[in-house]
Amino acid sequence: MIGKRLDRLFVLYRYWLTRRRMSGWTDRASLERWQEKRVTAHLARVRRESPYFRELWANRDLSQWREFPIIDKTAMMNHFDRLNTAGIRKEEAFALALRAERTRDFTPMIGGVTIGLSSGTSGNRGLFVVSKEERLAWAGTMLAKVLPGSVRDEHRIAFFLRADSNLYGTVKGGRLQFAFYDLLDPLSSHLARLGEQKPTLLVAPPSMLRLLADKRRDGALSIRPARIVSIAEALDPLDRIRIEESFGQTVHQVYQCTEGCLGSTCAYGTVHIHEDLVVIQKEYVDRKLRKFVPIVTDFSRRTQPIVRYRLNDLLTGREEPCPCGSPFLAIESIEGRCDDLFYFPASDGTGWVRVFPDFIARAVLSASERIEAYRVVLHAPDRMTVQLGVDPAYRAETRGLVAQSFAALCARLGCRMPAIEFDDYDFVPGSVKLRRVERRFEHVPEPDLVR
Incomplete structure (x- = not known):
């Protein structure tokens, strides 16, 4: 009891502490x-x-850390045993994490360290390990950044994800009621549980939020959360509009991945990088368009250090300062993912x-207002599939407009332009x-051949 x-x-x-830091910097x-002081001490x-x-x-001066070698997921997994500071072996960690996903029991740990797996969107699943101290710090930090109102208020949190974790369950206790919703469970059970819980905070991937928004619009769901937070997937403008229209409020975002919780939205809906926890260096893909790949140094995690870690994400920086006044990167x-950049042959060959x-x-989206959902898959430089969710009465017309x-x-x-094969939208x-x-397709042209 004393420990809890x-x-x-x-x-x-x-x-x-997080709340104080969020408002503590004006420049x-x-x-x-x-x-700089935090990073060098951490390193x-x-x-x-x-x-x-x-x-x-080696013996490099820590003040030169911005020029240290860059690592990525492959390097982290290849050197996992010697990289983490808890003495955890990759083979043992993978076995525990896979067993948890199979049994849906995510409570087992290794020596008090939480083990988790990334979703492996690219086919390369990553491990994350988090100590108890880091787990508790994460809980306090995320509550400060995401929770509506004050921690002294009563909150009922509904959290949708593919896999649970001790990390997420840490927020339970006192006035905080936390319920994990397994994305693998049927929608009917989610609707019933949500009706009973009546969450004040709804956290889910945008594909699930969109589904819940449609059910609310149809009268099958009547919850009125104080805040809605999108996680785990990129929030598409179409989904954002439909979710906000259905629930009558702004959709907030948390930018989180295996490598840590990197950002969240302010009151104006702008995503700000958590620069009280991480430093982001920009590797520009297109400087004029402000598009870059983030290189992350997290100075809050010691069990699995993240230093000069190149993500596979593609971000666009905000051109104008955010009205909220925060100096954190907007x-x-x-x-x-960078893997989803398309490459088409130039017209001149x-x-x-x-x-x-x-x-x-x-x-x-600009082709027709009748489009309710879509997916575009490029199979080869000259062939792609476009799935459209549209009223069958307007299917042919809409496909023509998209082409x-x-x-x-x-x-x-x-x-x-590649040849387009149209199909109906079918993602669940x-x-x-x-x-x-x-x-x-995996082939990426040499940089000097790309315009």
Whole structure:
């Protein structure tokens, strides 16, 4: 009992500390000076405790950390045993995590350390390991950033995800009622549970939020949460509009992945990077369009250090400062994975044209207001499938309009349009993440051949 009380006090302390930090910086310069001190102190501990990083960095001056070697998921998994600081072996961790997914019992740990698996959208599943202290700190931090109102209020949290974790259950206790909803369970059971729980905070992937929004519009669901938070998948503009119309409120976002919780929305709905926890370096894909890949250094995690870690995500920075006044980095959109960049042959036959996911999304959405859902899959540079959710009475007309929209896009970009095969939209939320725009061929042209 005393242990649980102390745990709860620590969560509340981190909640208070995060709230204070969120409003404590008024300018970028003071934030960066604070970050620099935190990062260098953190890296000194990591070098002592992680054999992998100690060898990787050798005797380099820690003040030069921004030039340290970059790692990625492949490197992290290849060197997992020597990278983590808890002495956990990858083979044992994978066995525990896979057993948890099979039995749907996510409580077992290794030496008090929580083990989890990423969804493996790219086919390369990643492990994450979190100590008890990090788990409690995460709970307090996320409550401060996401919870509506005050932690002293009563909150009923409905959390939809493919797999549960001790990490998420940490927020239980006191006035916080937390319920995990397994995405693999049937929708009918979700609707019944939601009707009984009446959540004040609804957290789910946008594909599930969209499904719940449709049920609410049809009268099959009557909940009125104080806040709705989108997680795990890129929030498409079409889904955002439908969810907000149905529930009558702004949809907030949490930008979280295996590598940590990287950002969340402010009161204005702008995603801000959690720069009280991480530093983001930008590897630009297109500087003019403000599109970049984030290189993450997390100075809050020691069990599985994340230092100069290149994500596979594609972000677009916000051009204008956010009205909220926060100096934290503001993001205009989280477009998804770099693996879903499209490449079309140039019209003149020399080289390739890179087509960003938001270009594809806009081409579909601007074609017709009758489109209720869509997916675009590029199977090869000259062949793609477009699934459309549209009233059958307008199916042929809408498909024609989408084809015209893609032709106009390709003419504007100077590339050849692939052959389009149309189909009806058939995605059902569950074990697989929704990717509105997806590339399924692996060949990526050499950079000097891409326009």
